[in-house]
Amino acid sequence: MLDHVFLSVRDLPASIKFYEQALAPLGILHVHDYDGADGPEGHPDLKGFGSNNRIYFWLRDGNVDARAAHVGFVASSEEQVNAFYAAAMAAGATDNGAPGARLYYDPRYYAANIFDPDGYSIEVVYKSWQHA
Template sequence: MINHVSIGVRDVARSKIFYDAALKPLGYRLLSDGETSLGYGDGSVVLWVQKAERPVPSDMASGLHFCFDAPSRKSVADFHKAAMGAGGKDNGEAGLRADYGDDYYAAFVVDPDGYRLEAYCGAAK
């Protein structure tokens, strides 16, 4: 249904460090690298990260977050660890979320600009 999402950031270079690290364990890579924009995906760009004059203000109560498919539970944990090491903030360590489903395994982080991100794997153990 959705072809891609674009987010505005204050510092593209800082975001590149974060997203390169956080998305690598999920199998996503940098496909477009420019001074003012970055494009990530696994064949085509699904996430654009762009320099913006007025990025959306961080609002933990907004309900807005972006969830990325993960190929395994290990990659979910690796996403969380990589994001923390690249300037992200913890918003929920890797683990089962039984209230979402029996095999709902996810981790949650906040990027340097305040965007909430999730990595999710629904495969059984």
């Protein structure tokens, strides 16, 4: 299990706006801004997103190499996957795989894939066998 991920982005305000819209259907909100001056020398400022009293997805200003990361978020239903995809596309995402079963993984693996404004590969997935 991961605790947190940092993504470096080209345009921090635009990326914040994009993820606020795209992640809202998953209940993931922009919940905290961390001032890097409060950390060790050289620590970046961070914009944190999370849910359920956890912050686990962070954005920071920096150089972008979209090939360096693929981030997968958990959805609690196929409908939530669909809502994420619609919100992300409305926010300016590029399609990388419309919502549907990913039969090459498992018939119960339902996902949507997009590229964010920096070209990062973002996936939202509902794996029915992982939910009660």
